[in-house]
Each structure stands twice: as structure tokens, then as C-alpha cells.
Amino acid sequence: MADKPTKGLADVVAASTALSDIDGKAGRLFYRGYDIHDLAGRATFEEVAHLLQRGRLPDRAELAGYGEALAAGREPGPLAAANIAEIAGKQKPMEALRSLVSLAAADDPDKDSIAPEANLRKAARLTAQQPVLVARYHAARTGGSVPDADPELSIAANFLLQVTGRRPEPRAVEIFDECLVLHADHTMNASTFAARVCAATLSDMHSAIVAAIGTLKGPLHGGANEQVMKTLESIPADGVARAVRDKLAGGEKIMGFGHRVYKTEDPRATHLRRMSAELAEAAGDDTYYRMSKEMEEVVFEAKGLYPNVDFYAASVYHYLGIPTDLFTPVFSISRMSGWTAHVIEQHADNRLIRPDSEYIGETDQKWKPIDER
Ligand SMILES: CC(=O)SCCNC(=O)CCNC(=O)[C@H](O)C(C)(C)COP(=O)(O)OP(=O)(O)OC[C@H]1O[C@@H](n2cnc3c(N)ncnc32)[C@H](O)[C@@H]1OP(=O)(O)O
Numbered sequence: 001m002a003d004k005p006t007k008g009l010a011d012v013v014a015a016s017t018a019l020s021d022i023d024g025k026a027g028r029l030f031y032r033g034y035d036i037h038d039l040a041g042r043a044t045f046e047e048v049a050h051l052l053q054r055g056r057l058p059d060r061a062e063l064a065g066y067g068e069a070l071a072a073g074r075e076p077g078p079l080a081a082a083n084i085a086e087i088a089g090k091q092k093p094m095e096a097l098r099s100l101v102s103l104a105a106a107d108d109p110d111k112d113s114i115a116p117e118a119n120l121r122k123a124a125r126l127t128a129q130q131p132v133l134v135a136r137y138h139a140a141r142t143g144g145s146v147p148d149a150d151p152e153l154s155i156a157a158n159f160l161l162q163v164t165g166r167r168p169e170p171r172a173v174e175i176f177d178e179c180l181v182l183h184a185d186h187t188m189n190a191s192t193f194a195a196r197v198c199a200a201t202l203s204d205m206h207s208a209i210v211a212a213i214g215t216l217k218g219p220l221h222g223g224a225n226e227q228v229m230k231t232l233e234s235i236p237a238d239g240v241a242r243a244v245r246d247k248l249a250g251g252e253k254i255m256g257f258g259h260r261v262y263k264t265e266d267p268r269a270t271h272l273r274r275m276s277a278e279l280a281e282a283a284g285d286d287t288y289y290r291m292s293k294e295m296e297e298v299v300f301e302a303k304g305l306y307p308n309v310d311f312y313a314a315s316v317y318h319y320l321g322i323p324t325d326l327f328t329p330v331f332s333i334s335r336m337s338g339w340t341a342h343v344i345e346q347h348a349d350n351r352l353i354r355p356d357s358e359y360i361g362e363t364d365q366k367w368k369p370i371d372e373r
């Protein structure tokens with residue numbers, strides 16, 4: 001018989017990875033050994049995606065080559081393109097992305113291969129396509145059009161351009177790019193684990209990413225950023241403390257707080273709080289920032305919980321003009337870099353992931369024919 005399981009696999013080491021590492025007590029996060037505090041605001045998302053997928057921070061030539069791969073791979077392919085309008089009419093954003101990535105697989109030139117070189121090419125294409133899929137989905141449901149991507153612009157700038165229809169301010173691009181850097185990878189989080197389980201059957205990268213998208217969508221994981229914004233919008237600006245205490249008294253969780261691994265401040269929240277403050281000031285309306293700060297104080301006082309990455313990401317995305325139901329899709333744009341890197345890593349040194357379970361059902365049941373049950 002198997003040992004008693006730890007509920008939710010808490011503290012179980014489920015994989016070896018060279019991609020990211022967390023010190024949950026100290027509140028530190030590293031991508032391939034680089035402290036997130038050193039990368040945030042310095043490295044671009046493209047550099048970080050290269051670091052994760054291709055193993056090192058690129059030099060200028062490598063970054064140019066990676067940029068070319070991204071630009072060449074941006075178009076999701078005819079099957080996904082042909083279905084965006086209908087999907088936008090019937091599916092919510094994360095459901096739509098799950099469908100569209102699956103459809104994009106059909107036109108991927110490397111769809112039948114999980115060889116290392118094919119995986120690298122697919123990782124770049126998936127990373128390039130995700131922001132385009134989000135923007136096209138949004139345009140399809142709002143009856144708008146998507147401006148062509150500008151080859152001179154970064155992924156962050158092109159996404160803001162394509163989703164808002166306006167050329168973004170340079171500072172908005174810097175801030176959004178930093179958000180993408182902060183969300184890129186996070187050890188064995190649920191969606192990455194789902195991707196690795198799928199990849200470990202020697203299934204293909206697109207299948208693993210579809211599993212990851214479906215997993216990120218849930219409100220206990222990436223879906224929390226949208227829920228944070230809905231909470232901020234649903235409570236009175238001058239009644240934050242009461243609303244939070246009422247929710248807690250009613251047994252509700254406060255979205256954007258708590259973490260399986262961090263026992264102190266999530267280092268990403270430190271940067272996102274700062275960005276939220278800056279954008280609030282620039283907007284001339286700091287309501288959501290002030291409310292967030294107050295929520296943080298009340299939740300800490302009542303439960304000793306710290307904000308996680310999803311908490312201040314909500315007000316930051318709001319101030320950047322991103323529609324609330326695209327917050328989790330925006331998370332997926334960044335996390336695509338990490339998911340794909342994990343699939344590459346899994347395929348490179350694979351063993352089927354198949355844990356055991358503890359049986360807790362009935363025993364010694366006696367068979368009865370159907371008319372005797
Ligand atoms: C990108 C990300 O995925 S970051 C996480 C995003 N998710 C959220 O923000 C959702 C809200 N947070 C949570 O649900 C949890 O803190 C999780 C899912 C992040 C971590 O879950 P776990 O490690 O399984 O912790 P668990 O849910 O068991 O919580 C432990 C205790 O803290 C409480 N708790 C944890 N988070 C919260 C919260 N946000 N609000 C209120 N209470 C909370 C639980 O009720 C539980 O209390 P109990 O021991 O009295 O029953």
C-alpha cells in the first residue's frame with residue numbers, strides 16, 4: 001500500500017529543473033540562477049524567454065536571431081485564424097486560448113516532432129503567437145480590428161498596440177514588459193506541472209500547453225488576477241476593511257493572497273505594488289491602488305497572509321487599459337515562455353510522471369446482477 005499522500009502534493013518534490021528556483025522563506029525567486037530583482041526592470045521579456053528556452057541570456061546576435069524567429073512565427077496559421085471569430089462568440093478568453101492553441105498545432109510545421117530542434121522552434125512560435133491570439137480574440141468579440149504588428153516593437157509593445165488599438169506610451173511598454181518578465185516561470189506551479197505531466201507521456205508541446213492553459217485558468221491559480229479586479233470593483237472604496245472582514249467571516253478566500261511556497265512577501269508583488277503606485281499617480285486616480293494597499297493591511301492583520309503575484313497585477317493591468325477578463329490571458333502570454341521551456345526540459349530527460357494513490361473507497365463489494373441492486 002502507498003504511503004499517506006500529502007494533500008495537494010504540498011512539499012513533494014515532483015521534478016528536477018534548472019529553470020527556476022524559489023526560496024519561500026526568504027521570498028526570493030531565481031530564473032536559471034538570476035535573481036528576479038536583478039532581472040525586473042533590466043532584462044526584456046525576449047531576453048528572459050531566451051534565457052528560459054535556450055539556456056542563457058542572449059548576446060546581441062542571439063537576441064536578434066531569436067527576434068527573427070519570433071517575428072517569423074507570429075502568425076498562428078490558417079485553421080486558428082479561420083476560427084477566431086466563431087470561438088470569440090462562444091468561449092470566454094481562457095477557453096478560447098485553449099481551443100486556439102490546439103487549432104494552431106494543426107498548422108505548425110513541426111507538429112509531428114518532439115525532437116530538441118523542433119521543440120525550440122515551436123517554443124518560439126507559441127511565445128510569439130500567444131499575444132496575437134489574445135488580441136485577435138478581443139478584436140473579434142468587440143468588432144474591432146487588430147493593427148499589424150510592428151517588427152520594430154517588442155512583444156510587450158506589440159501586444160499593447162494590438163489590444164488597445166493605440167501606440168502605447170514608452171513607459172507603459174516598460175512596465176508591461178516588466179510584468180511579462182515577472183510572470184515568466186515559477187518552478188512546479190500547477191499549470192507547469194500539468195504541462196510536464198502531459199509532455200512526460202512523450203506527447204507534443206502544443207498538447208502540453210493546452211493542458212497548462214486549462215490549468216492556469218482556475219481561480220486558485222492564474223485566474224485569481226481577474227477575481228482580484230472584480231473584488232476591487234465590487235466593494236466600496238471607503239468600505240474596504242469591512243468588506244474584507246465580512247468575506248473572511250463568511251469563510252471566503254480573498255483572491256490574490258496566500259501562496260503554497262512563499263511564507264513571506266512574494267518578490268514579484270514588491271515590483272507590482274511599485275508599478276501600481278506609479279500608474280495610479282500617472283492616471284490621477286489612485287482609488288484601486290489605495291484600496292489594494294488597504295486590503296493588504298487588513299488581510300495581513302486578520303490572516304497573516306501576504307499578496308501573491310496576482311494581487312497587484314490586477315490594478316497594474318487595469319491602469320494599463322487591459323480589459324479585466326484578459327488579465328489571465330496576459331499571464332499566459334508570459335508563462336508561455338516558462339511552460340515551453342519546461343516541456344523542452346522534460347523531453348530532454350524524460351520519465352513518465354505517474355505517482356501512486358491512496359485507496360479510500362469501499363472494499364469487499366459483492367457483485368449483484370442489475371435487477372438486484
Ligand atoms: C499565480 C498563482 O497561482 S498565485 C495564487 C493565486 N491564487 C489565489 O490568490 C487564490 C487565493 N489563495 C488561495 O486559495 C491559497 O492561498 C492558494 C491556493 C494560493 C494556496 O493554497 P494552499 O497552499 O493549499 O493553502 P490553503 O488553501 O490550504 O490555505 C491554508 C490556510 O490559509 C487560508 N487561506 C489561504 N489563502 C487564503 C486567502 N486568499 N484568503 C483567506 N484565507 C486563505 C485557508 O483558508 C487555510 O486556512 P485553514 O488552515 O484555517 O483552513
Ligand SMILES: O=C([O-])CC(=O)C(=O)O
Pocket residue numbers: 185186187188189190260261308309
Ligand atoms: O507557484 C505557484 O504555485 C503559483 C505561482 O505563483 C505562479 O505560478 O506564478
